Amino acid sequence: MxxxxxxxxxxxxxxxxxxxxxxxxxxYFVKLPPEPQIGNETxxxxxxxxxxxxxxxxxxxxxxxxxxxxxxxxxxxxxxKQTLPNDLKLFKTDYNNAGTPFKxxxxxxxLIKPEQIRTISRDYLERHVGEMLPEDMTQLDLRLIxxxxxxxxxxxxxxRRVEELSRINDKDSAREMD
Numbered sequence: 001m002x003x004x005x006x007x008x009x010x011x012x013x014x015x016x017x018x019x020x021x022x023x024x025x026x027x028y029f030v031k032l033p034p035e036p037q038i039g040n041e042t043x044x045x046x047x048x049x050x051x052x053x054x055x056x057x058x059x060x061x062x063x064x065x066x067x068x069x070x071x072x073x074x075x076x077x078x079x080x081k082q083t084l085p086n087d088l089k090l091f092k093t094d095y096n097n098a099g100t101p102f103k104x105x106x107x108x109x110x111l112i113k114p115e116q117i118r119t120i121s122r123d124y125l126e127r128h129v130g131e132m133l134p135e136d137m138t139q140l141d142l143r144l145i146x147x148x149x150x151x152x153x154x155x156x157x158x159x160r161r162v163e164e165l166s167r168i169n170d171k172d173s174a175r176e177m178d
Contacts, residue, residue: 020122022058022065025132027051027105028125032069032118046071046116051105053112053132053140058122066119068140073109081111086143088112090136098133105130114143 022028034047052067073089075081083089090110095102132140145154 020060020125022054022122022125024054024056025134025137026054026128027070027130027132028054028067029127029129030067030120030124031126032120032124045118046113051110051129052120052125053137055117055144063122064119065122065125066117068112068114068117068144070106070110070112073111083111084113084115086114086147088114088136088139088143094133094136095130101131102133103130105132112140112143114140114147117144117147 028051029049030052031049032047032052035043035045037043046069051070053070055066055068058065070090071081073080088111090106090112092106092109095105145151
């Protein structure tokens with residue numbers, strides 16, 4: 001059945017996602033849309049059925065969510081895929097040994113490709129499958145800092161915070177002397 005150009009199941013999925021909140025570190029199953037093809041070039045961007053990590057909390061009415069895709073560590077022949085320095089390996093045993101809510105988050109040893117960060121419609125998020133281990137989320141954050149070239153920004157934020165704390169400390173010391 002079609003409702004305004006959409007199938008009934010598509011309509012229900014959108015309705016289901018309308019009031020949902022997506023939390024940082026949650027992992028969802030999605031069907032990632034392909035990128036537009038330019039000429040005969042083969043796309044290097046992951047698309048199709050994948051798990052993704054939510055990078056920041058997204059509550060309704062926000063219509064989008066920023067994610068990073070997860071792929072299998074090995075190719076279809078069982079050989080390790082070529083990786084980049086910022087790729088993050090996830091190991092099935094780590095997740096299965098961690099218990100709830102981590103068990104079942106990944107089904108195989110996997111790989112996160114931080115350079116493929118993207119914002120997608122929240123309607124693409126299908127089934128919640130688990131959560132990232134806190135230590136893997138920290139490692140992903142560090143890799144995103146590198147991929148997005150945020151090192152200088154982080155340094156400036158740290159310097160500002162040190163200055164603020166120094167001013168607070170100076171005020172406290174001045175009060176103690178009075």
